[in-house]
Amino acid sequence: MGKIKVGIYWAASCGGCDVSLLEIDEQILDVAAKADFVFWPCATDTKYSDLRAYQDGSIDVVLFNGAIRTQENHDLARLLRDKAKHLVAYGSCAQMGGVIGLANLSSRKEIFTTLFGEKSLWPQEESNQDGYPLHLPAFLERVLPLVDVVDVDYVIPGCPPPKEMVSKFFEALLEGKLPEIGAVFAAEKNLCDECPRERKEERITRIVRPHEIEPKQDSCLLDQGIICMGPATRGGCGAVCPLANMPCTGCAGPTANITDQGATMLNAIASLIGTGLEGEEELEAEEAILAEIDDVIGTFYRFSLAASIFKGAQREQRG
């Protein structure tokens, strides 16, 4: 039996996912011993024509990181789906659109106008540069998660995926014990389940941003008024952010039973806030607390907007 064939592709991503593969330390030697990287634009010089030459289903596993932003990302997702036995959404962007998905709050037109100014300056898909034709991939109207374009077999969540999850995946791959299709290489329960911080208060009476206070080490960040996405986020990372005094921002996405991560977190925050006041005073105080959340979508949907019910901005027609 030959070596396991692994492909890695970055679509609209920052490159952090590619680097995160190296976090598995010496396990990388086992991977190198048993697997060949047949396609990895970040690290090796492989051409799309090489990839097209592979037979369908001949690459054992493709780790796909990054969101679908351009037609090139879209076409490569299709192509890699054909060539791969198993396609893995690697990282938040492939899984849910990620931070890049927040671009869905603006239309293609708005983005281009901000970047390039008037329409005559926008990049053209087809143009002629010094007598040579130049083709640029189209910029899609919306950022899409990978699953909106092709079927995805496994998910390794995280921004970037933490060492434990990546390690677990490679272990399964090298031993030929990949789980059932649809598996997510993270915990089934939410982050709070593995967070050592203790929840003591029943109510949140203020909302602050992480730099405004020095959080107590042992108690829940939500108790202290810092919005921590733990309740709506899948665990499996070992609560690394809360342990470093930073709130969870939700990069691992929702647990299996949640369809909309942001909506779930919004419910949780709304239920937890309480002032003990009554009547109009209470309403005013609650409004003041909630006004401290600067950016509702950016807070609750930092990684999941493109995969949420809203998917992005909706434009009201003038009726």
Add this chain to the structure above:
Amino acid sequence: MAKPNDNGFEPKIVAFLCRWCSYAGADLAGVSRMTYPDNIIPMRVNCSGRVDAGMVMAAFERGADGVLIGGCHPGDCHYVNGNYKTRRRVILLKRALAEVGIKPQRLHLEWISASEGVKFQRTVTEFTRLIKGFGPSPMSEDGKN
């Protein structure tokens, strides 16, 4: 009363009504033979606190042009504090709607008790007129650009 907006658009309005107050208020409006626009699709829920943000978003996703939530007056909740949770949720939801470009007025929370059939009639009539004026929701089939 203002002149009804007559642009030929008949909005779909999902109304989540709490079983103890607002749904009973709607019943009272019905048995009292009050008339109100038939644009609303009433959904009985046990408590307005049951209406989570995802349900409101799902209603918009499936083509609602407006969402009305009816609950017990503050202090009257059958489950003590469900309506307070909804009130805070609606504050955040309206901001989320505004941030994605949906008019936040398309979501409306009203306290309607079991004895307020008239208030139910008035609320539905006024809300329907408001949504008619707005036109189709951008998330509905009619509203997609």
